[in-house]
Amino acid sequence: MRKLSPETIAVRTGIDTDTQYGAVVPPIYLSSNYTFKGFNQPREYDYARRGNPNRSQLAQTLAELEGGTYGVMTSTGLAAITTVIQLLSPQDTLVIPHDCYGGSYRMFDHLARRGLFKLVVVDQNDQGALNKAIALKPKMVWLETPSNPLLRLVDIESISVLAKSVNALVVVDNTFLSPILQQPISLGADIVIHSCTKYINGHSDVVAGAIITKDQQLGIDLDWWANCLGLTGGAFDSYLTMRGLRTLSVRMKQHQESAAKIAEFLNQHPAIAHVYYPGLESHPQYQLAKKQQLGSGAMLSFELAGTVEQVEILLDEIALFCLAESLGGVESLIAHPATMTHAGMEESARKEAGIGDNLIRLSVGLESVDDLIADLSDSLDSVLASI
Ligand code: PLP
Numbered sequence: 001m002r003k004l005s006p007e008t009i010a011v012r013t014g015i016d017t018d019t020q021y022g023a024v025v026p027p028i029y030l031s032s033n034y035t036f037k038g039f040n041q042p043r044e045y046d047y048a049r050r051g052n053p054n055r056s057q058l059a060q061t062l063a064e065l066e067g068g069t070y071g072v073m074t075s076t077g078l079a080a081i082t083t084v085i086q087l088l089s090p091q092d093t094l095v096i097p098h099d100c101y102g103g104s105y106r107m108f109d110h111l112a113r114r115g116l117f118k119l120v121v122v123d124q125n126d127q128g129a130l131n132k133a134i135a136l137k138p139k140m141v142w143l144e145t146p147s148n149p150l151l152r153l154v155d156i157e158s159i160s161v162l163a164k165s166v167n168a169l170v171v172v173d174n175t176f177l178s179p180i181l182q183q184p185i186s187l188g189a190d191i192v193i194h195s196c197t198k199y200i201n202g203h204s205d206v207v208a209g210a211i212i213t214k215d216q217q218l219g220i221d222l223d224w225w226a227n228c229l230g231l232t233g234g235a236f237d238s239y240l241t242m243r244g245l246r247t248l249s250v251r252m253k254q255h256q257e258s259a260a261k262i263a264e265f266l267n268q269h270p271a272i273a274h275v276y277y278p279g280l281e282s283h284p285q286y287q288l289a290k291k292q293q294l295g296s297g298a299m300l301s302f303e304l305a306g307t308v309e310q311v312e313i314l315l316d317e318i319a320l321f322c323l324a325e326s327l328g329g330v331e332s333l334i335a336h337p338a339t340m341t342h343a344g345m346e347e348s349a350r351k352e353a354g355i356g357d358n359l360i361r362l363s364v365g366l367e368s369v370d371d372l373i374a375d376l377s378d379s380l381d382s383v384l385a386s387i
Helices: 006-012 053-066 077-087 102-113 127-135 156-164 216-229 235-245 248-267 286-292 308-317 347-353 369-386
Strands: 070-074 093-097 118-122 140-144 169-173 191-195 209-213 272-276 299-304 333-335 359-363
Touching: 006 053, 006 248, 053 070, 053 209, 053 235, 070 077, 070 216, 077 102, 077 140, 077 169, 077 191, 077 209, 077 216, 093 102, 093 127, 102 118, 102 140, 118 127, 127 156, 140 156, 156 169, 209 216, 248 272, 248 299, 248 369, 299 308, 308 359, 308 369
Parallel strands: 093 118, 093 140, 140 169, 169 191
Antiparallel strands: 070 209, 191 209, 272 299, 299 359, 333 359
16 A cells, blocks of 8 residues: 555554454543453453553554654653653763753653763753763653753754764654654654643543654563553553644644744734744744754743833733643643743752743634734734833
8 A cells, every 4th residue: 555644644544443343533441450261261351550452542543643663652741751861871871952851851851860870951052061971871862852841952862873873762752743744763763752731632522652662672672661660551542642742733723823923923012022932033043943854833932022021911901812731722722831831940940941931832822813913913012012
């Protein structure tokens, strides 16, 4: 059969696979356990922590979309990260970016303090600092591109080449773009992780994670760890995530079309000091975005001119963007990273990463972009009036 495009793979996942009743959409298997055929004759599934048909189907489809060979579904994005770092021992070094998601940073930092591995935090765009980190012969190099919340990009291909020179595993957190807009394995990564809570499910009603590996045995090993630690995801979450996945491609197209218009609008607004969006020519890695991404995505952040008082006015005035954590849902969200998503980072680490108190992050949803811009415009007028 001809190779299918991602849109088709996502829409068709599990469709028309029910052999019992011919259900078009696959049934949900909520059973916690499965009978043995007889003495010492287990079936494909025995216990739902270890395996479940809905989870397997979703994991396989995500692996296909990412261009990997094996997928593991986990209960959260952080559970996916917890599973992957089981590959590290106390003598191993993990290199992470200085501006990754605050929850990931908090986990790496606290586990390293307990001696589970050695942690090196670097600005991965500072070639000198990166070379020094690689010279330590890390076991694993962690990338998050675009980064949360500053939308900084790193070159997956060139960092992978560097990491391979010391046999380090390259892991990419691909949550911000989804496999529709970036496929890190094709650029040299060994492992991709996702918070499926975000775009992959896309409807803000599931918390879930996924790991996709290039190498099948590595995937089997991580699957073993996810079961061993009890980090695997539930059947209903997989079912809902699969339902969301079917529309991922059309959602991403609309999300990013609106985000690009909003970025342009904010970029010329007098109440805004700076906009961070890889689709703007002013973004320092605009060319890299063109090279390694299939689009600019729908996350953006900006520095508001003025003080934290102005931030509060904007957050009070805005109506169509919910003040909430998370991202990637059909509804638009606004967040203040310093007190919300990145509050788990110490102030010094936040400052080091460039996450200031005037930084605001938007997750652009699927409402009419004209309504969203009008809402931003009205709220920013109130900000201007207060300066
Ligand atoms: N990675 C990124 C980039 C995130 O933004 C998040 C959550 O915000 C996570 C990982 C963690 O995922 P979860 O909240 O599903 O555990």
